[in-house]
Amino acid sequence: xxxxxxKERAAxxxxxxxxxxxxxVHLRSLFRDDPSRGERMACEAVGLYLDYSxxxxxxxxxxxxxxxxxxxxxxxxxxxMFRGDKINITENRAVLHVALRAERNEKIFVDGIxxxxxxxxxxxxxxxxxxxxRQGDWKGYTGKRIRNVVNIGIxxxxxxxxxxxxxLRHYSDRSMTFRFVSNxxxxxxxxxxxxxxxxxxxxxxxxxTFTTLETMANAHSAREWLLGGLKDERAIANHFVAVSxxxxxxxxxxxxxxxxxxxxxxxxGRYSMDSAIGLSTMLAIGPGNFRAMLSGFHAMDEHFRTAPxxxxxxxxxxxxxxxYSDFFEAQTSAVLPYDQYLKRFPAYLQQLxxxxxxxxxxxxxxxxxxxxxxxxxxxxxTNGQHSFYQLIHQGARLIPCDFIGFFNTLxxxxxxxxxxxxxxxxxxxxxxxxxxxDEVKSEGTPEWLVPHRTFDGNRPSNIILADQLTPETLxxxxxxxxxSVFTQGAIWNIDSFDQWGVELGKVLAQRIVPELSDRxxxxxxxxxxxxxxxxYNNRHILP
Ligand code: F6P
Numbered sequence: 007x008x009x010x011x012x013k014e015r016a017a018x019x020x021x022x023x024x025x026x027x028x029x030x031v032h033l034r035s036l037f038r039d040d041p042s043r044g045e046r047m048a049c050e051a052v053g054l055y056l057d058y059s060x061x062x063x064x065x066x067x068x069x070x071x072x073x074x075x076x077x078x079x080x081x082x083x084x085x086x087m088f089r090g091d092k093i094n095i096t097e098n099r100a101v102l103h104v105a106l107r108a109e110r111n112e113k114i115f116v117d118g119i120x121x122x123x124x125x126x127x128x129x130x131x132x133x134x135x136x137x138x139x140r141q142g143d144w145k146g147y148t149g150k151r152i153r154n155v156v157n158i159g160i161x162x163x164x165x166x167x168x169x170x171x172x173x174l175r176h177y178s179d180r181s182m183t184f185r186f187v188s189n190x191x192x193x194x195x196x197x198x199x200x201x202x203x204x205x206x207x208x209x210x211x212x213x214x215t216f217t218t219l220e221t222m223a224n225a226h227s228a229r230e231w232l233l234g235g236l237k238d239e240r241a242i243a244n245h246f247v248a249v250s251x252x253x254x255x256x257x258x259x260x261x262x263x264x265x266x267x268x269x270x271x272x273x274x275g276r277y278s279m280d281s282a283i284g285l286s287t288m289l290a291i292g293p294g295n296f297r298a299m300l301s302g303f304h305a306m307d308e309h310f311r312t313a314p315x316x317x318x319x320x321x322x323x324x325x326x327x328x329x330y331s332d333f334f335e336a337q338t339s340a341v342l343p344y345d346q347y348l349k350r351f352p353a354y355l356q357q358l359x360x361x362x363x364x365x366x367x368x369x370x371x372x373x374x375x376x377x378x379x380x381x382x383x384x385x386x387x388t389n390g391q392h393s394f395y396q397l398i399h400q401g402a403r404l405i406p407c408d409f410i411g412f413f414n415t416l417x418x419x420x421x422x423x424x425x426x427x428x429x430x431x432x433x434x435x436x437x438x439x440x441x442x443x444d445e446v447k448s449e450g451t452p453e454w455l456v457p458h459r460t461f462d463g464n465r466p467s468n469i470i471l472a473d474q475l476t477p478e479t480l481x482x483x484x485x486x487x488x489x490s491v492f493t494q495g496a497i498w499n500i501d502s503f504d505q506w507g508v509e510l511g512k513v514l515a516q517r518i519v520p521e522l523s524d525r526x527x528x529x530x531x532x533x534x535x536x537x538x539x540x541x542y543n544n545r546h547i548l549p
Contacts, residue, residue, distance in 0.1 A: 052302075084496075107304040167285075179290060325497070404465065
């Protein structure tokens with residue numbers, strides 16, 4: 007069926023009218039008029055509890071959003087992804103990160119080939135390798151045990167691994183050291199290896215393409231660092247492994263493809279932390295925990311694939327994200343995990359959400375006439391409260407927030423968990439209900455100070471709760487956001503799986519590199535870029 011442009015869809019038009027009616031309705035009155043709202047607008051599935059009652063949405067808003075999902079063919083889009091259709095149309099690729107966590111007995115076909123056996127073959131190889139390293143059977147060149155693992159990668163080949171390592175540190179082998187090098191800034195590699203013994207260090211060069219400038223530069227410098235210590239080319243085989251889809255480039259770098267862990271073009275970089283790109287995660291937490299994480303992903307996949315939209319967590323979150331972006335014109339969305347282990351989760355989500363939905367061209371090649379992907383950002387609570395929450399509470403912008411918390415901590419310490427979670431509930435309550443001028447006055451506040459101390463409220467949030475931060479829970483949380491992003495992209499009719507927007511800068515940098523390295527005199531850029539290059543070349547001290 008021909009898809010109507012978003013603003014031509016009946017549900018969209020109905021939402022436009024509905025928005026005019028509800029845009030000024032306060033959460034105070036929504037809760038006053040419906041005492042059961044807090045329980046009614048909540049949903050629990052696969053061990054995650056989502057309270058979405060503190061959103062500026064009525065029952066009718068939700069019905070209209072579900073109608074928009076239907077009219078946008080969301081169900082068909084979901085089925086197409088799970089079926090292995092080439093829904094990444096600009097790259098003519100299937101989008102099958104869900105196959106990475108499929109169970110052994112499932113069948114998912116790409117171009118007529120069942121990919122599930124390949125996925126499990128790689129997982130089995132990773133498990134055997136991780137087991138050997140963790141048990142000390144895989145030795146360094148001088149016969150020493152591997153004690154340090156350095157993942158070299160960037161974007162999806164870094165953010166997922168580092169986020170998962172931090173998130174699951176509790177489960178990690180504490181006798182091993184894990185480092186993550188991403189930036190082409192030499193400081194990153196230098197500081198990451200300065201206290202490591204090359205004889206005990208394993209580098210994982212993680213790159214889907216194995217051509218990424220930053221990763222290749224770091225991998226070559228890591229090679230030099232290693233050889234500087236071990237003085238023998240043959241040491242490379244014991245100290246370098248690769249994760250990539252590009253066997254030829256891995257071989258060319260000098261890594262034996264026997265020590266390469268593969269994945270496939272149907273796994274996007276930002277959707278790859280549960281592929282072989284997660285090798286560092288598996289080395290840290292062990293194959294059993296890694297597979298538990300995959301089963302968490304899978305549980306959320308199945309929920310997303312089968313649950314009715316009314317009780318489908320990623321669909322609920324995705325539709326509300328569309329509601330805020332397109333009707334309230336919210337520019338940003340804050341993700342606020344109240345768990346120190348999730349400190350890199352917002353950074354991870356930035357790539358997932360913004361590289362996926364930062365698009366302004368629809369699948370049929372026209373320019374959108376509505377806002378798409380919001381800017382995602384955040385920090386763990388309670389730290390953020392003492393930094394940027396002022397703006398969320400009293401600034402002039404609407405910033406929908408996701409609070410993430412756990413019933414039980416992995417590190418019970420006195421009353422800390424209650425203090426932490428009390429803050430989650432209090433922040434969401436303060437944002438939603440605020441404090442009226444009358445309430446402020448009744449506390450004896452001088453008249454002139456009243457406006458400053460008044461909180462408008464009506465600032466929306468989701469609260470996501472789970473029992474404890476386990477590998478399984480992490481898988482569920484990541485898949486929740488992956489599928490929320492998918493839902494948004496399906497409504498906006500954009501390709502959430504390409505990333506052409508990162509290309510131009512890369513190409514221009516390649517052009518400028520020789521102009522800096524060789525100090526080219528004749529520059530043909532704009533006057534600003536020319537002047538900056540000249541200034542740099544004058545002031546940069548050659549080593
Ligand atoms: O520059 C963006 C990007 O292409 C991301 O999509 C990707 O995750 C990252 O670069 C790294 O790419 P690779 O794994 O091929 O090195």
